[in-house]
Amino acid sequence: IPNLPNSCISAFSSTEHKVIIVGLDNAGKTTILYQFLMNEVVHTSPTIGSNVEEIVVKKTHFLMWDIGGQETLRSAWNSYYSNTEFVILVVDSTDRERLTVMKEELYKMLAHEELRNAAVLVFANKQDVKNSMTAAEISGLLTLTSIKDHPWHIQGCCALTGEGLPAGLDWMRSKIKAN
Numbered sequence: 001i002p003n004l005p006n007s008c009i010s011a012f013s014s015t016e017h018k019v020i021i022v023g024l025d026n027a028g029k030t031t032i033l034y035q036f037l038m039n040e041v042v043h044t045s046p047t048i049g050s051n052v053e054e055i056v057v058k059k060t061h062f063l064m065w066d067i068g069g070q071e072t073l074r075s076a077w078n079s080y081y082s083n084t085e086f087v088i089l090v091v092d093s094t095d096r097e098r099l100t101v102m103k104e105e106l107y108k109m110l111a112h113e114e115l116r117n118a119a120v121l122v123f124a125n126k127q128d129v130k131n132s133m134t135a136a137e138i139s140g141l142l143t144l145t146s147i148k149d150h151p152w153h154i155q156g157c158c159a160l161t162g163e164g165l166p167a168g169l170d171w172m173r174s175k176i177k178a179n
Ligand SMILES: Nc1nc2c(ncn2[C@@H]2O[C@H](COP(=O)(O)OP(=O)(O)OP(=O)(O)O)[C@@H](O)[C@H]2O)c(=O)[nH]1
Pocket: 023, 024, 025, 026, 027, 028, 029, 030, 031, 032, 044, 045, 046, 047, 048, 067, 068, 069, 070, 090, 125, 126, 127, 128, 129, 157, 158, 159, 160, 161
C-alpha cells in the first residue's frame, strides 16, 4: 500500500486492545485518561457520554473509552462492553459513603456476558488526599479476592501527579503477554 503514510500502516498492523474506564462520577476517570495521553492534568467537567483516546505504551496500543459515571448514565455502560479486554475501575478513595454503590455496580458489571473475558484493573485514586482509604482497605471492602472468573489487580494512584498510573499500565501489558 504505497500511498499510505507510515502512521496509518502501523495503526492497521498493530492490534488495538479495547479498554473501558468506569466508576462513579467524580472518581477521576477523565483525569486519568488525559494523564495517560499527555502526562498532564486537564480541567474536566462531568462526562456526558464518553471520551475515547488511543494510548500507546511501549508499542502496546490501547483504545480507551472513558465513560460518564453519573447515576443516570450508568445504565448505558453496557453499550460499551462488546470486545472489551480490560475494565479500568476508578474508585475515589475518599468516598467511603458510596463504596457500597460502587461494589454493586462492579458485581453487576462482572456478571455481564460481554465482559466474561475482561481483566479488571482497579485504581484506588486520590491517594494524595489525607485519610483516603488505602488500596488494601478498598480491596477488602470490595471483596476483590472473591473474584475468581476474571484476572484482577488493584493499584493505588493519584491522577493529579500520575503516581501509580504506569504501574497499572504495566500490569495490563503483562496480562496481554501472558495470553
Ligand atoms: N485530590 C485529587 N483530586 C483528583 C484526583 N483525580 C481526579 N481528581 C479531581 O476529581 C474531580 C473529578 O475528576 P474527573 O476526572 O472529572 O472525574 P470523572 O470520574 O471523569 O467524573 P464523571 O465524568 O462525572 O464520571 C476533578 O476535580 C479532578 O481534578 C486525584 O488523584 N486527587
